[in-house]
Amino acid sequence: MKKIFLIFKNKKIMYKLKDDIVQKIIDCEVQRQEDGLEMIASENYVSKEVMMACSNVFTNKYSEGYVGKRYYGGQENVDQIELLAQQRALKIFNLDENVWHVNVQALSGGPANLAVYLGVLNPGDTILSMDLSAGGHLSHGHKLNGSGIYYNIISYGVKKDDYLIDYDDIEQKALKYKPSLILAGFSAYPREIDWNMFNKIANKVQEKYGYKPILMADIAHIAGLIAGGVSSSPFPYFDIITSTTHKTLRGPRGGIIFCKKEFQKNIDRGVFPGIQGGPHENIIVAKAVAFGEILNSDFKKYTENVIQNAKTFAYELQKLGWNIITGGTDNHIVLMDITTKNNKETGLGGKIAEENLDNIGISCNKNVLPFDNRKPMDPSGIRFGTSAITSRGLGQNEIISIAQIIDQSLSNINNPDKLIKLKREIKNICSKFPLNY
Secondary structure, eight states: OOOOOOOOTTSSSSOOOOOOOHHHHHHHHHHHHHEEEEETTTOOOOOHHHHTTTTSOOOOOOOOTTTTEEEEEEEEOHHHHHHHHHHHHHHHHTOOOOTEEEEEOOOOOHHHHHHHHHOOTTTTOOEEEEEETTTTOOTTTTSSSSHHHHHHEEEBBBTTOOOOOOOOHHHHHHHOOOSSSEEEEOOSSOOOOHHHHHHHHHHHHHHHHHHEEEEEEEEEHHHHHHHHTSSSSSSEEETTEEEEEEGGGGOSOEEEEEEEEGGGHHHHHIIIIIIOOOHHHHHHHHHHHHHHHHHHTTTHHHHHHHHHHHHHHOOOOOOOTTEEEEOOOOOEEEEEEEEEETEEEOOOOOOHHHHHHHTEEOOEEEOTTTOOOOOOOSOOOEEEEEEHHHHHHHOOHHHHHHHHHHHHHHHHHHHHHHHHHHHHHHHHHHSSSSOOO
């Protein structure tokens, strides 16, 4: 069989593009990733196998519908790969196929969430979900997102004293507003969720009103940690679980939806024809490969290292005088208030801090903090994640060095000579852990 490769900086991956302009941009991105540290919590590095799987002949195939029920011919191989992806997805979370269904066609996490709403709710129904400013996600009801436009969103948040989820507030609002769906999950929350508490709250709604709200969990950020057995799981308590397949799962950029069998028809209909036509079957191939890697590798060890690296990172930043939201982390996310250090004003905002760190080779993102009084485009916080650098092989010693470099960078923001030196230090760290492409 003919093998097809693309060559980036003399590294064989797939086929070298004849379009020199595009190839040059790709080469620049390879170099950027090679020489810098990816600490955006939403990102990770896929394996060479997953990257190659994204580019295959299934990209030529249009496959509206589901296994055995397609609207076009020539689908026997499409059905096989989709079934394989479904089987592996259920297996990585130890789910009984007689109880759970999984849809692997969702194009990403946001569309997966919208497909759920469309499948199980009516326009105007009430959703109780985490506010974006408290750590929720755009697709959990932001007013500019489809979720906030077409549904009645009631938001819950965190407590002012410790920034932990306010379960009393959730219970009070659930009993007051009678939501059709209660959504748990986050984009920027560094602690474990008490999944059973949501179940207890839903039961109290049932006791009072005679119906139980649908329980939906968005585990996009922690799906890999749950699969690795190092984070608590919503599956014993929830009806529907959505996720991306990138982030901690280390798969291609895509989405996935798990649901109890009773919701299968509505969820599948919500995805197709609800929000999309033909799925991206080439990406489903890559999903299957990524799920296979989880099943056939020491994935648990990887996820343990992700969390240990995050805990060490948070601890080291605290030692250096920075305020870490909630005082630490239970997952891969570390939220840092960059407006104060050692209880003194730094004069920094998230926008400048993000740009400063990007310039020395550390990618992260500015982030709104709970009860933030700054604007979203220049908030008080920075969000870091340790999934990608752990995939690259960095450990405790490197984490300590990175925390010190970040501290020095933010403390010397107007010292270009110092920043040039710090950029060399980051590049030196990266050279010891090359991308495996």
